[in-house]
Amino acid sequence: MKTTASLERSRKMTTFLTYLALILGSIIMIFPFVWMILTSSKTIPESLAIPPTIFPKALIVDNFKDAMASLPFLNLYWNTALMILFRVLCAIVFSSMAGYAFAKLNFKGKNLLFGIVLVQMSLPSQIFIIPQYQMVAHMGLANTIFALVFPGIVSAFGVFFLRQTYMGTPMRSARPRTWTAATSGRPSPRSCSP
Secondary structure (H helix, E strand, C coil), X not given: CCCXXXXXXXXXXXXXXXXXXXXXXXXXXXXXXXXXXXXXXXXXXXXCCCCCCCCCCCCCXXXXXXXXXXXXXXXXXXXXXXXXXXXXXXXXXXXXXXHHHHHHCCCCCHHHHHHHHHHHHHCCHXXXXXXXXXXXHHCCCCCCHHHHHHHHCCCHHHHHHHHHHHXXXXXXCCCCCCCCCCXXXXXXXXXXXC
């Protein structure tokens, strides 16, 4: 049987090895980003030198100025922010409505339609790129924010996830709450029932 001291030593060794693995993993993950930043501030011959040098001889910021001048980055960031905002809002609204309908409403073809949603979830998203582009182009909305938002208006995973959530939520009874003792100022027992 292990003593308390050996258990404590074993726990400390496990903690040390865990932290060591996490630190090494984080260094491996961060290194390409640091390499990219350092290489972007080198001259072209310096960045192509073999063996490669990690640190530049002199920091050059002209590369960043050239990159910012080559493309309208502020406009690109604005388009990305709008796309994410509209996609998230639309996905929340439409996926929650569809998920609620599949979970709580009874209608003909419900299982067939939900099966189609599940099939769409199992298909790779790349097969929808050309049909979605053709739909947007036929509407005359190519090269607009709507063309970026359109593919993400509703997601099959969101519908499935919210359907499962709604199925786990009990339906509340729709009994009306009455205030029968309004003149006396005291609530009736029926108005306080759950």
